[in-house]
Amino acid sequence: MPDYALPYQDDLGFTNILMSGLGGDGANMAAKLLFKIAVEKLNLDGGYDAKYGSEKTGTPTDVSIRLCPLGTPVRESGPTRRPHMLSVFRDKLIASQGLNRGLQASTTVMVNTSRSPAEIRELLKLHSGRILTLDATRIALETKSRMNMPMLAILCAQLGFPAEVVKAAIAAQWPRAQAANLAAFDQAVGQATSATFEPDAAYPLVEPTTITSPIGFANMLNGGAIDALTHLNIPAPDAEPLGRVPVFTLELCSHCGLCLVPCPEPGAIVWNDKKMVAINPVYCKGCMQCVEICPTTKRGKALVEPELAVV
Numbered sequence: 001m002p003d004y005a006l007p008y009q010d011d012l013g014f015t016n017i018l019m020s021g022l023g024g025d026g027a028n029m030a031a032k033l034l035f036k037i038a039v040e041k042l043n044l045d046g047g048y049d050a051k052y053g054s055e056k057t058g059t060p061t062d063v064s065i066r067l068c069p070l071g072t073p074v075r076e077s078g079p080t081r082r083p084h085m086l087s088v089f090r091d092k093l094i095a096s097q098g099l100n101r102g103l104q105a106s107t108t109v110m111v112n113t114s115r116s117p118a119e120i121r122e123l124l125k126l127h128s129g130r131i132l133t134l135d136a137t138r139i140a141l142e143t144k145s146r147m148n149m150p151m152l153a154i155l156c157a158q159l160g161f162p163a164e165v166v167k168a169a170i171a172a173q174w175p176r177a178q179a180a181n182l183a184a185f186d187q188a189v190g191q192a193t194s195a196t197f198e199p200d201a202a203y204p205l206v207e208p209t210t211i212t213s214p215i216g217f218a219n220m221l222n223g224g225a226i227d228a229l230t231h232l233n234i235p236a237p238d239a240e241p242l243g244r245v246p247v248f249t250l251e252l253c254s255h256c257g258l259c260l261v262p263c264p265e266p267g268a269i270v271w272n273d274k275k276m277v278a279i280n281p282v283y284c285k286g287c288m289q290c291v292e293i294c295p296t297t298k299r300g301k302a303l304v305e306p307e308l309a310v311v
């Protein structure tokens with residue numbers, strides 16, 4: 001078991017981490033692996049809380065991890081209200097989700113963005129701390145991985161988790177995708193840009209607030225499902241594609257319906273009047289299972305993987 005000490009400790013002995021993304025970004029999968037590594041490999045304990053699930057695809061979601069040395073009393077598993085570390089999968093969530101609420105002094109913030117740390121500081125109105133930015137979406141596209149891998153890599157590096165321990169855990173967790181995931185991991189650590197900000201009178205520490213949800217039994221759909229588009233709390237046109245969304249060519253589609261079979265996300269494949277008409281990027285999580293099953297005919301293939309965007 002490697003020697004390891006947590007980078008922050010609150011009054012109860014915990015380092016509090018908040019990960020914020022959209023459903024389908026893989027924040028929960030990354031957080032679960034991080035928690036597993038902490039407990040199984042680094043002799044830590046803690047609490048875990050996540051709002052996630054296929055019904056949340058495309059809507060803001062978060063994962064809260066509280067880590068402590070083994071032997072520390074763990075009295076609650078609910079979400080942290082005072083993060084020491086914040087991992088943001090989409091910079092649009094910073095304002096809409098009020099992600100500066102409850103951030104402690106000298107916090108560490110990691111953001112998937114093409115903006116600079118100074119720009120993110122302005123957006124977040126950060127009191128003080130370190131900001132790391134990286135284009136995790138681009139890294140995921142280049143390595144054919146998912147954006148949660150670069151984000152996990154940068155969080156583990158900031159926590160001081162030994163890289164070899166994390167990489168071994170990633171390889172064991174997703175053996176078939178290990179080459180892509182480890183390539184994304186390595187790129188992330190080398191490509192992050194960071195800056196440290198001293199306390200600024202313009203940006204005071206912001207107290208956590210209790211969020212009351214507009215969703216309840218009175219406006220739920222039959223069966224208790226939540227309509228993600230109705231309750232999306234960032235405007236739907238602003239919800240970006242979740243990274244890798246297949247390219248669909250209507251003229252090449254035979255409307256065979258095969259792509260519906262493996263698709264895990266209700267609403268991702270839009271079907272109208274017995275015809276497939278589009279991929280909805282708000283719901284699609286970019287797993288490419290539809291691309292795999294879509295038949296190639298003499299005319300071509302209706303669903304293909306996206307080309308890497310030219311920047």
Ligand code: SF4
Pocket residue numbers: 252253254255256257258259260276293294295302303
């Ligand atoms: S599998 Fe391909 S051809 Fe068949 S409906 Fe889907 S997109 Fe169209």
Ligand code: SF4
Pocket residue numbers: 245246262263264265268269279283284285286287288289290291
């Ligand atoms: S199967 Fe295709 S449409 Fe469905 S989530 Fe995966 S990539 Fe998106």
